[in-house]
C-alpha cells in the first residue's frame with residue numbers, strides 16, 4: 001500500500017476552544033473552533049489522513065473517566081462526519097506527566113498512528129498551539145509544523161506561526177503547493 005501524508009492536529013485550542021488551564025470534562029463544554037471544519041475538509045480533499053493527537057491528563061488525575069473522554073470524542077467525530085471531515089484516528093495520552101512514554105513532546109502517538117495507517121511522516125504536517133506540540137512534530141520527523149498563537153508562551157514558533165484557523169489553512173495550502181510535484 002502506498003504511503004500518504006497526514007496532518008496531525010492537537011485538540012484543545014486548535015480543534016476546539018481551549019478550556020484554559022483546565023480540561024474539557026463533558027460534551028456540553030466542547031466547542032469547535034470556527035473554521036476548523038473547513039480546514040479538516042480541505043485536508044481530506046487533498047488526500048491527507050487527519051489524525052488527532054491529544055494530551056488529556058484529566059483522566060489520569062481522576063477528573064474524568066475514559067468513558068467521559070470517549071463520549072467527547074464520539075461527539076466530535078459525529079459532528080465532523082456530517083461534513084465528511086471526521087478524523088481517521090484519535091490518539092490520546094491520558095496519563096499523568098512522567099508516568100508514561102506517550103506524553104508530548106514524545107513522538108509516540110504519531111509513531112503509533114503511523115504503525116496503524118500507511119503514513120509518510122516526513123511528508124506530513126502538524127498543527128498545534130504549544131511548544132510541546134511543535135517539539136513532538138520534530139521528535140517524530142514530521143516535515144512541517146504550524147503553530148497557532150495562543151496564551152501559551154512561544155519558545156518554538158514552528159515553521160509558521162499562524163494567528164487564526166484561516167491562516168493555518170493558507171499556510172497548509174502554500175506548503176502543499178511547494179511540495180506537490
Ligand SMILES: [Mg+2]
Nearest residue numbers: 010012013129
Ligand atoms: Mg493545545
Ligand SMILES: [Zn+2]
Nearest residue numbers: 093095100102
Ligand atoms: Zn501517555
